[in-house]
Every structure is written in structure tokens, then in C-alpha cells.
Amino acid sequence: MKTNSLFYHILQNFPSIFFELIGHPPTETSGYEFQSIEFKDTNQRIDGIFIPAKRTRQPIYFVGIQSQFDEDFYYQFFTEIFLYLDQNKSNRDWFAVAIYPRRLIESVVPRPYQWLIESDHIKRFYLDELGLIANQSLGLGMLKLLVEDEAKAQQRAEYLIHQIQQLTFSKEQPNWEELMTTILAYKFPKLGIQELTQMFELNNLRQSKLYQEAKTEGKLETVPLLLELGLSVERIAQELHLDLIEVKEAAKELANQETTLE
Known part of the structure; x- marks a missing residue:
């Protein structure tokens, strides 16, 4: 599973985390809906936007998550924001939030947008710098x-699992457990199901929808190699326990890439 996909899943299903991050009370989530929006007649889209209820005066929040260096990020991010405001003729106040795993991968802010960065309309967060607040x-x-390295990740995961286990009578406990198992599968890709279950004493790893999606994506990455070895898409689907349509789509994407290279 790609890092950005996991980030956006968290924002969509746990919007309170976003509002905590920007220093607002988690209860503020009740007045918002999280969406990804594609613009008409363009190839651009906003992957994350918190849209307030129509009858409220709350501002719009645009979210940009950048997991790797992209020197054009701010050009694209601000273009998408102003396209949205133009197409929707919004008269609301707005704020933009850029989230980075670490400061080192942030691109230089282009001069035309320096004034925005210096205003209170833009907030930037670096997850590895969250500090003590992440323990609370x-x-x-x-x-x-x-964003923790493997050594620290195990210690933090055990601490978070303990916190989840304290939510004995909370309806949210299963959701937190599923998110945790998914993140563990992402953080420890070399470990199998049994190893992860034994290490962290979590029994719902197989049932985690996102975990299954992550494992499927990993299997699909082996399709090109198996095709080169002469296996048919039907045989590959059978051997990897994947849907035949998924394998055909992966094979089609590979063929398109080879055509582009030619």
C-alpha cells in the first residue's frame, strides 16, 4: 500500500486525528465531510479537502500530503486550491495544511507563494517532529x-496497543485495532501474519481490509516477473490467489508502460 493512500485513509476514517494535528478539538469533525475532488476539464485533483456543512460558517481545509520530494508540489497545491475556490464560487475562509513525514523532503517554497506561507492560511507539519504530543x-x-524507524516503531506500537486495549467499552476499539494492524503490516513488510500476530498479540490481522489490500498490492508487483517467466495470467491468478481481473489489469498496465518506452 502506498504511503499517501494510507495517510488519506486515516484522514477519511479518523478525521479527529487531523483536527488534533492542527490544534482544534476533535469534536469539530462533526461539521465536516472529507472528500477527494477532481476538477472538470483538467487533469488536476485535490486529494484531501474537509468541506464544512452548508449552514455553518466554518472554513474549508485543504490537505496536501507529500511522502517524497517534489519540487513542483507548492505550484500544484496552490493551483488546485484556487481552482476549487473559483469553480465553487466559495465565499468561505480557507486554510491549507501540508503534511510531511520529515522536513528534509520539503521542496523550496516558490517566491510567488512566500506571502501565503508567511500568512496564517498555511500550516506545515513534519510528523517526525511531533514530539511529546504524540505520546498524549x-x-x-x-x-x-x-514515520518511526524500525527500532522505535516496535516500542511505539506496543505503547499504542496498550492504549487501544484500555478502550474496553468503546465502540471505536475495533476501528483502532484495524488501523493498527494495517500500519504494522506497512511498517514491517518482511514479517508474515504469524510473526506480526505473535510480536504484537493482535488476532485480527487477517480480517483487516486495508491489510488485505496491502498484501494484494504486494502480490501484483510480482506479476511482471511471472509474465516474463512465461506464466499465463490465469496461472498467475491461481498461484497468487488473486482475482483474474486484477492480474489482467496489472498485465495491461505493464504492456502500456512498455509501449510508452518504445
Whole structure:
């Protein structure tokens, strides 16, 4: 599973984490809906936007998550924001939030946008710099876990699992457990199901929907090699226990890439 996909899943299903991150009360989530929006007649889209209820005066929040260096990030991010405001003729106040795993991968802010960065409309967060606040919040602790190195990740995961186990009578406990197992699968890709289960004493890893998606994506990455070895898409689907349509799509994507290279 790609890092950005995991980030956006967290924001969509645990919006309170976002509002905690920007210093707002988690209860503020009740007035918002998280969406990804594609613009008409363009190839651009905003991957994350918190849209307030129509009858409220709350501002719009645009979210940009950058997991790797991209020198054009701010050009694209601000272009998408102003396209949205133009197409929707919004008269609301707005704020933009850029989230980075670490400061080192942030690109230089282009001069035309320096004034925005210096205003209170833009906030930038570096997850590896969350510090003590990540120990005081289950949600922010999850974000910090995403960027921890393997040695620290195990210690933080055990701490977060203990916090989840304290939510004995909470309806949210199963959701937190599923998110945790998914993050663990992402952080420890070399470990199998049994190893992860034994290490962290979590029994719902197989049932985690996102974990299954992550494992499927990993299997699909082997399709090109198996095709080169002469296996048919039907045989590959059978051997990897994948849907035949998924394998055909992976083979089609590979063929398109080879055509582009030619």
C-alpha cells in the first residue's frame, strides 16, 4: 500500500486525528465531510479537502500530503486550491495544511507563494517532529508511528496497543485495532501474519481490509516477473490467489508502460 493512500485513509476514517494535528478539538469533525475532488476539464485533483456543512460558517481545509520530494508540489497545491475556490464560487475562509513525514523532503517554497506561507492560511507539519504530543494522543501517536524507524516503531506500537486495549467499552476499539494492524503490516513488510500476530498479540490481522489490500498490492508487483517467466495470467491468478481481473489489469498496465518506452 502506498504511503499517501494510507495517510488519506486515516484522514477519511479518523478525521479527529487531523483536527488534533492542527490544534482544534476533535469534536469539530462533526461539521465536516472529507472528500477527494477532481476538477472538470483538467487533469488536476485535490486529494484531501474537509468541506464544512452548508449552514455553518466554518472554513474549508485543504490537505496536501507529500511522502517524497517534489519540487513542483507548492505550484500544484496552490493551483488546485484556487481552482476549487473559483469553480465553487466559495465565499468561505480557507486554510491549507501540508503534511510531511520529515522536513528534509520539503521542496523550496516558490517566491510567488512566500506571502501565503508567511500568512496564517498555511500550516506545515513534519510528523517526525511531533514530539511529546504524540505520546498524549492515540491518533497523533499513530501518525508518528508511520514515520518511526524500525527500532522505535516496535516500542511505539506496543505503547499504542496498550492504549487501544484500555478502550474496553468503546465502540471505536475495533476501528483502532484495524488501523493498527494495517500500519504494522506497512511498517514491517518482511514479517508474515504469524510473526506480526505473535510480536504484537493482535488476532485480527487477517480480517483487516486495508491489510488485505496491502498484501494484494504486494502480490501484483510480482506479476511482471511471472509474465516474463512465461506464466499465463490465469496461472498467475491461481498461484497468487488473486482475482483474474486484477492480474489482467496489472498485465495491461505493464504492456502500456512498455509501449510508452518504445
